[in-house]
Amino acid sequence: MIRTRKKRPPEDAGLPEMLAIQGVRKAFGEHVVLDDVSLTLKKGDIALLVGANGCGKSTLLRCVSGLTAFEGSVRILGAEPRSAVGRGLIGYLPQLVSLPESVTVGEVIDHFASLRKISVRTPADLAAAVQLPDGFLPGLQRPIGALSGGMRRRVALAVALLGSPPLILLDEPAASLDAGHSASLWETLKVLREAGGTALIAMPLLVTSLLRHDLASVADRAVLLDHGQVVHDGPVESLRPVPVLGAHRPMSASLR
Amino acid sequence: MNPAAVRAVARWELRLAVRGRLVMGTAVTFTVVCVLATLLGLRSLSDLGLAGVGAGTGALINLAILFPPLMGIMLGANSLSSARERSLLPLMLVQPLSRLDHVCGVVIGLVGAVWLTIGFGFGASALLLAGVAGTADIGGLLAIVASALGVGVVSVALGVAISAVSGSRLQALGISMGLWFLFAFAIDLVLAGVGAAVHLGPLGLFVGVLVNPLEAGRVLMVLASGGDALTLGPFGAYLNQTVGAAWTAVAVCASLATWTGSSLLLAWTGISRREP
Helix, strand or coil: CCCCCCCCCHHHCCCCCCEEEEEEEEEECCEEEEEEEEEEECCCCEEEEEECCCCCHHHHHHHHCCCCCCEEEEEECCECCCCCCCCCCEEEECCCCCCCCCCEHHHHHHHHHHHCCCCCCCHHHHHHHCCCCCCCCCCCCCEHHHCCHHHHHHHHHHHHHCCCCCEEEEECCCCCCCHHHHHHHHHHHHHHHHCCCEEEEEEEHHHHHHCHHHHHCCCCEEEEEECCEEEEEECHHHECCCCCCCCCCCHHHHEC | CCHHHHHHHHHHHHHHHHCCHHHHHHHHHHHHHHHHHHHHHHHHHHHHCCHHHHHHHHHHHHHHHHHHHHHHHHHHHHHHHHHHHCCHHHHHHCCCCCHHHHHHHHHHHHHHHHHHHHHHHHHHHHHHHHHHHCCCCHHHHHHHHHHHHHHHHHHHHHHHHHHHHCCCHHHHHHHHHHHHHHHHHHHHHHHHHHHHHHCCHHHHHHHHHHCCHHHHHHHHHHHHCCCCHHHHHHHHHHHHHHHHHHHHHHHHHHHHHHHHHHHHHHHHHHHHHCCC
8 A cells, every 4th residue: 555645744845855956976987976965855755776886876875965075965854965955964874884793782772872962861762762663673682793784684673773863774684685575664664754854765776666556655756866966756667576586677767 | 172972982992802712811911911021120139239229120121112102003903904994983972072083082092901001011010029139120110101101102192093095904013013013123124233333423323213103112111110321221321411301301202192193184084084
């Protein structure tokens, strides 16, 4: 079942867009990764950033989070990502992250919470700071080194969602998650959506096309990147399954 | 600057460091050799009388110049480069803190780990000295400890700077090892060899102390412990004779402060310009 989006509250009128990307270009030497990418997200928008491997999804998220230099403009609520105002507006889950093995889950959460000036001393504090389904986060006393890849991914995801930052950037959040925890992730994102959160979620094209009906209840839009350019921006349902793995076909063939 | 964020990063880095094998291994080794050096010094004291104090102190100073700086520069070199390779650095840098906050937090946390190691080693020596020879020599030991803490700060800052600008963790560790070897041994050997042949002169000797933070630290420790020309070495003895102990101490402190400040600046520039 596809949810209809709630009407935007009238008090949002006149506020700057949550995310405004204008003419972003990024090249590594001769290789152009992003070419004149423009995209806007309003408060409460949840968009999937979809594309094949190497199409520039992660690079675009790194541009938005202020981690890499680029040509063009990115504004989060009108602020530059690396400015004092812009910092802290983002919750970011990198595609690959290896948390230190010598610390516990609780110590990781506590550290990142303290950077955001959030208290997580009690389970109630933690539940308020990270709105995750019960059992999504591994036990707080468990060392990171004793966790599986999927469990570590869930801890990193909790870090990204700490304190409900205004803009959440998730780079392939379902990678390494089993079916049950993927479902928990989608439930979490539904909660985020209902709470009016804003997110840009990078997903591989194949996964997106296979899960499009599930994702339609999570995201409003699917933005398709191909060779560093936005080639489609529309409802999630407009993506169709990729029928053959490895077949050489233009990206636009993924559009209905 | 955001002091709360700096504190949080420092606490995190200290926690990671003290749980690492490098700090544990260095702390144990440093403590053992400090105890051995103190025992040998105390034996010299009983055999040679007061002449044995210089030998014991000299051994502790040499240990303080070799072990903690090696540990500090390696910890620093491992810090940002390792976080970058683990993709942990991007996760840290999107938090509400500036690059400068992050660098300062890393340096403070790692300095804490080095200071703990120095505290263990010299603490054991101080207990031995106090138990066997009374508290008369403790003042000198404390002065050495204070100087060693300063050298620890320089070494960590230098390591973090190398870490910030290096292409990989392996490269950062390699450069750090090379620099430590250069400062601990190579500069002395080269200057001693060249000095006899080309007559370095006063300026050469002066620069010889100030460009080498470990030599500056050693001179400071010897001065602080009331050492003589023999333990000051040729560069330190020259400075001491020319400008006096007080100005020598000021000059070497300024050298250590400059090394620390320029390393922090390099680290900040590196982390700001390089992609994490």
